Amino acid sequence: MSDDVIVQCIDVNTRFGAHHVLKNVNLTVRPGETVGLVGESGSGKTTLGRAILGIGPVSSGRILFEGQDIAGVAPRDRKGNAAAIQAVFQDPYTSLNPSMTIEDILVEPIVARRQASVDEARARVRTLLDQVALPSDAAYRYPREFSGGQRQRVAIARALALSPHLIVCDEPVSALDLSTQQRVLDLFVEIQDRTGVAYLFVSHDLSVVRHISHRVAVMRGGEIVEFGDCDQVTANPQHDYTRRLLLAAPVADPVRQADRRAALRALNSGA
Numbered sequence: 504m505s506d507d508v509i510v511q512c513i514d515v516n517t518r519f520g521a522h523h524v525l526k527n528v529n530l531t532v533r534p535g536e537t538v539g540l541v542g543e544s545g546s547g548k549t550t551l552g553r554a555i556l557g558i559g560p561v562s563s564g565r566i567l568f569e570g571q572d573i574a575g576v577a578p579r580d581r582k583g584n585a586a587a588i589q590a591v592f593q594d595p596y597t598s599l600n601p602s603m604t605i606e607d608i609l610v611e612p613i614v615a616r617r618q619a620s621v622d623e624a625r626a627r628v629r630t631l632l633d634q635v636a637l638p639s640d641a642a643y644r645y646p647r648e649f650s651g652g653q654r655q656r657v658a659i660a661r662a663l664a665l666s667p668h669l670i671v672c673d674e675p676v677s678a679l680d681l682s683t684q685q686r687v688l689d690l691f692v693e694i695q696d697r698t699g700v701a702y703l704f705v706s707h708d709l710s711v712v713r714h715i716s717h718r719v720a721v722m723r724g725g726e727i728v729e730f731g732d733c734d735q736v737t738a739n740p741q742h743d744y745t746r747r748l749l750l751a752a753p754v755a756d757p758v759r760q761a762d763r764r765a766a767l768r769a770l771n772s773g774a
């Protein structure tokens with residue numbers, strides 16, 4: 504992980520009419536790191552993710568991606584490599600076109616971005632499936648033939664098809680059962696180790712976020728109330744709201760259990 508910044512939100516505000524949803528949000532993501540964005544429902548996480556993706560509004564402020572201000576600029580209007588930011592969304596049941604084979608789903612973005620010819624893109628499909636641990640014959644099947652976890656692997660492969668530098672992952676494991684969640688989270692980590700891609704990982708569930716994040720931003724009522732190294736934020740939360748999120752987060756991993764105990768000690772000591 505480098506000290507450079509791949510994306511930097513500077514005083515970002517979003518208003519929907521009179522509803523001030525994002526309030527002076529400042530956030531950075533470095534190349535190759537995972538920033539977890541956690542907060543309760545309605546706190547503005549998806550609004551921020553959509554703003555970075557260029558599919559949601561920004562009322563004021565700047566979003567610098569690799570040095571270029573992309574706030575309020577739709578992906579098709581972005582200069583440079585617009586494909587460098589990709590997304591994985593929550594629901595693998597609605598995010599894949601049911602009438603397309605997996606091969607066509609993976610080929611489409613590559614060809615649409617003119618990154619390769621159809622034949623070249625088809626040749627890449629096997630590598631993409633391999634990256635997400637799906638067999639190569641998955642290419643000729645349809646989304647309905649796969650489980651939720653497998654569909655999410657296809658969605659991840661589709662995001663990887665364009666060799667992104669950043670993937671905005673919006674609740675990507677929330678629709679999956681617990682053991683599938685774990686395997687998909689492990690896959691995100693493996694892919695990052697292999698490709699160096701950065702993630703902004705949005706979740707309401709701190710136990711998910713802490714599993715894979717280098718840094719954690721805690722959002723409440725449209726504001727980032729705490730932002731720091733994952734271990735520091737979870738072991739020694741500075742904000743009362745973070746402590747409450749920690750107490751609400753179930754933890755299965757024994758290493759993380761120790762962190763949780765530390766968090767509870769900090770809470771009890773009034774730190």
Ligand SMILES: Nc1ncnc2c1ncn2[C@@H]1O[C@H](COP(=O)(O)OP(=O)(O)OP(=O)(O)O)[C@@H](O)[C@H]1O
Pocket residue numbers: 519522524542543544545546547548549550551707
């Ligand atoms: N297009 C929109 N028009 C009006 N209000 C919106 C719009 N999109 C989001 N909001 C409002 O902005 C607030 C934040 O929503 P957002 O989806 O960003 O929260 P969230 O933290 O991602 O919550 P969840 O975890 O439930 O998805 C909510 O009050 C929501 O109703």
